[in-house]
Amino acid sequence: MSLGFSAARGIRSIMKEGRMKRSLKIAIFSIIVFTALAQLIRPERNSTDMIPQTDISRFVDLPADISGLLTAACYDCHTENTVWPWYSNFSPVSWLVARDVKYGKERLNFSEWGDYSDMRKISKYVMICELVESGAMPILPYKLMHKEARLTGDQRKVICLWAEKQIEIMENE
Numbered sequence: 001m002s003l004g005f006s007a008a009r010g011i012r013s014i015m016k017e018g019r020m021k022r023s024l025k026i027a028i029f030s031i032i033v034f035t036a037l038a039q040l041i042r043p044e045r046n047s048t049d050m051i052p053q054t055d056i057s058r059f060v061d062l063p064a065d066i067s068g069l070l071t072a073a074c075y076d077c078h079t080e081n082t083v084w085p086w087y088s089n090f091s092p093v094s095w096l097v098a099r100d101v102k103y104g105k106e107r108l109n110f111s112e113w114g115d116y117s118d119m120r121k122i123s124k125y126v127m128i129c130e131l132v133e134s135g136a137m138p139i140l141p142y143k144l145m146h147k148e149a150r151l152t153g154d155q156r157k158v159i160c161l162w163a164e165k166q167i168e169i170m171e172n173e
């Protein structure tokens with residue numbers, strides 16, 4: 001009787017294990033199919049080589065150090081000149097990267113600077129200083145993947161001072 005009982009339990013546990021293995025197989029298969037199909041959905045990409053007429057560099061004095069810092073840490077998400085990293089060729093990572101670029105440009109697009117009103121420019125300068133100084137920009141995932149975008153305290157201060165100076169220049173015009 002006890003033999004029958006343990007045999008039943010054994011069979012049940014084997015069946016359960018079989019079920020688990022099957023669901024694991026289904027899960028892995030689903031991930032593979034999803035990843036393969038995901039490659040078909042590619043986000044649109046912005047151009048990388050043209051500097052538009054409305055680009056900030058055509059309106060504002062950008063000293064080499066500022067230009068260098070903005071290029072290294074900001075332009076990928078805040079201009080039309082995004083340099084797409086290799087991992088952005090793979091969905092669904094590409095969707096996340098494209099989303100950051102899309103929302104980043106919506107909020108602040110240095111390529112469209114010439115079309116911004118004075119009020120908008122000033123408010124962007126204020127935000128640039130605030131977000132860079134607090135370390136909120138560039139966003140963390142970007143800093144993890146881009147060593148050159150991990151700004152030092154001095155570099156953050158330089159950007160902030162530059163932004164504040166632009167407000168002063170505008171107010172004196």
Ligand code: HEC
Nearest residue numbers: 073074077100103104107108127128131132137138139142
């Ligand atoms: C990886 C992409 C990425 C990088 C790199 C990046 N940003 Fe952003 N930035 C964003 C996104 C996304 C938003 C919008 C956040 C939101 O809406 O919550 C944003 C918002 C902003 C805003 C707010 C604008 C507003 O008026 O609301 C400022 C200012 C800004 N970023 C400045 C910078 C600066 C300066 C750098 C470089 C030091 C930088 N960002 C680097 C993605 C990025």
